[in-house]
Amino acid sequence: MPPHKIKILTYNIYHGEAFYRPGTPNLQEVAKVIDACQPDLVALQEVDRFTQRSAQLSGGTPQDLCAELAKLTGLHGVFGKAMDQHGGDYGEAILSRLPLDLALSPPTTRILPTPEGGESRALLTIDYPLGRGEKITFAATHLCHQHEANRLAQVKGIIQVADALDGPFILAGDFNFETGEAPYHVLAAAMKDTGVTAGNTALTWPYDAPTTRLDIVFVDKKHNWAVKDVALIDNDASDHFPVLVTLELHPQ
Template sequence: MKWIFTLLLFSFTSVQSQQTIKILSYNIFHGEQAYKKGEPNIDSVAGLINKYKPDLAAFQEVDSATGRSESIYKVCTDFIAELARKTGMHGFFGKAMDYDGGGYGEGLLTNKPARATVKILPTPKGGEPRALIYIDYPLSKKKRIVFAGTHLCHQFEENRISQVNEINKTFEKTKPPVILCGDLNFTPDKEPYRILSTAWNDAAILKGDPQLTFSVDNPKVRIDYAWLKKGHTFKVVDVQVLPYDYSDHKPVLITLEIQ
């Protein structure tokens, strides 16, 4: 009887120690409908968040108080701050570069307060500056994870290789589990994918049957990802490429269990 009670207690404790989280990754095309020039997409993106209720979200191609945002929204708009207001989440902007009187880069939303770090990624061949933004997220009172978002160079393979090497170096000694999401601008047959795979697992591959993410009207490639740092116990419950056309990329929704 004592053995049975101990076994039941162990099983209950194991279940209790598992945490389920839902994550969204989305390249939002600077807040504009990709195929309807001048039409805002923030209400559509906010509606998507309010429907699926992710705990964490990573956004790429984010404008912050740019002239471009004013031309689309008729008022200078901080996209992440406005999205946070419309969803009741906490917003963080990671500026990769100055752009049109404001900033352009990455954004994160979380359902709990957190602190963000922004790191500029290397661009040895030049081209657009790129950033990595990450937060220390309180999964529970006793467990924390790191959640990161980025958008890698779309122009030069040499830049992408340098950027994934820098990402690997950044999180090499990080003790909590790390989740990295974003539009990485490479396909699984390329060298940056191989380099990242040395330290991370591709969530869609772990789940099986990975889906194409770009372009939204005629998907031909998979360049939007969720990566899970090796050395930690992640269970990939689900990976969905959602059927919405608010941008030129499809949004990716990931459900994980973390031990």
């Protein structure tokens, strides 16, 4: 049986505002990046839904950024709320080439632990059929930027979710950790860092003078994944580089 080829994009979109051009919306540019990458699944971070902040970027009307990007790209979108923000919602989103009604169950948003307090964070997951009764789970997340103890607790919570799955698992997002931190080491021990596997651990933030690798795609270690390519996409619509990962899932 031939392998399943899957292209994953993770993209922190800076709440729909062009970081280097304050007050300018970036959704059109973000959509162009997504279109050019032709991903199967996209993990989006810093996604506003009907916030006053989004209204300030769109002529006064609050926007659902996930829905807007789904329209612009022709992909299918689902939003996962992490917290209240500016009179609306803020969190993660997934864009999928496959229609949402093909998902095996409704997408799930799990609130991650924050033992040190601070902003609420979430894990958004969706399951799709692979055939032969198998399923694949794709997850999008954005970990705490304030406290390492929160990131460690959040990583452990994500690993619990992954360990409960029998099928292949892909995790993508903005992890807000340094690769020397305990949260990274705990996650990298449990899952495969695709950048390390591909030999591309280029720094992803900030765009104009990168100092840190925040944006990563991980895959589970239970299944036969081949990492064919990891690429940073050169575009300044956000303060983060988008990261595109091409995977092959081979039969066990």
